[in-house]
Amino acid sequence: MKSGWVNFRRNGLVSYAAILVTTITLSVVTALFLFQAVLNAAILEVQNKVDIAIYFSVSAQEEQILELQSDLQALPEVASVEYSSADEQVLAFRDRHTDDYLTLQALDELGDNPFGGNLRIMAKDSTQYEAIARVLEGDSDIARENATIIERINYSQNKVVIDRLNSLIHNAERTGLIISIILAVISIVIMYTTIRLTIYMAREEISIMRLVGASSSYVRAPFVVEGMLYGAFAWLLTQVLFVFITYFLGSRLVGILGLNLFDYYTSHLFTVGGAVLLVGVFLGIVSSLLAVRRYLNV
């Protein structure tokens, strides 16, 4: 350990270069974590806007609607079912048309509330809306029991949107994964090459150590420690860098990204930071081991 630390300190510029390149690699890894978080937030945001709405006739009793709500909530695909009563519907309508005097006047002239209640069903996964719709529109008990009170179900109208959403999500996740893998591989190759260069510069020293009677493991150990130190210091630099970057961008991009990067980063410092540290140290160790191996056959 001590020898590795001493070599690390005395290698000066070479160590700085290795740390810098490793920092770039770990920055790419950290950026990929954040990208994944942004993607998940975007997907969730869009998913929240998609639902199945059941509109009931004006004559539907609230007890019947609430019973249907309970039946639907019991379905395994359903995440939540929100009930909005006829009175709440008319209030919402008035709210939306606050400045539309003519429409409000027409509503007043109707006298009775023309709206029925509705239920908004959120699925656990956007791919499950089809299954829920089949329960409501098909030959199930739920469909038969509630056929008289249901005026319309808007799933079919939104089906195209939902299908496109599912396709978009699938493609975004797959594309994101492919890009992540490519960038990670490129970064790792660059990092490995840099560490290999630092060890190439020490090849004469390695052969001298072997010739004076040092075993392979004894020669290897300080270089492995150096690799770990490159990873650890690069991790530290990366953490500081991203705290500043996410702080600067956090509130500025929250409207576009759907989440505050700084809040996300700091609240996940242990998990994301821990994962990046492991990646950095692991890559440093493996790169050193592979690079030293070439020069041990003396």
Add this chain to the structure above:
Amino acid sequence: MTMINFVNASKVYPNGAVALENVNLEIEKGEFVTIVGPSGAGKTTLNKLLLREEEPTEGTVLLENADINAFNSDQTTALRRRIGIVFQEFRLLSNKTAYENIAFAMEAAGKSDEEIVSDVPHVLQLVDLQDRMFHFPSQLSGGEKQRLAIARAIINQPEVLIADEPTGNLDARNTAEVIHILQKINDLGTTVVLTTHDPELIKAVGNRIITVERGRIVGDERKRTHKV
């Protein structure tokens, strides 16, 4: 007792260059052997074969009757701890101080920290480098570097000390100092193999002179005494 034995040893490099051809050479325990010859004669190749830095194309190299080319990695490591080597170009570890260069050899041999702390200053004193303990090789003169290399070579009390043209880069005064140290080491029982192409040095040292030319041993002469 035979310490080192080359039996029909030959070394031919892939490009066809013949470095050694059918060499038969026995060196007894405690001998001081000077191997002489012009540059390219094969002197350094003999040393490389003994240290197993290279392997013979034909023949065998024996250390106390053990074929060193049959050694595995651990045995090769152990072999190198029994042989101290001093190179013409010093080959010190540039990022370690004089103290650390010697301590490294002891650490590699598995010596304890107590032994290192005790022995390293002592051997530095033997080669008159006690005031240069924490200097890096770049801060030492040629003679000091070679004395440091000798100190590293002898710190683990090797049975054999190979000095491969150790005075090649030194002036006359430093040459004399180095040879004197080698002779003292030999007097203590270590087998010394010195290679040189310096004719003046040949006259002055070694009780046995082996002449190598174009990869073959062409002379093997014993002298009664040595002096510098």
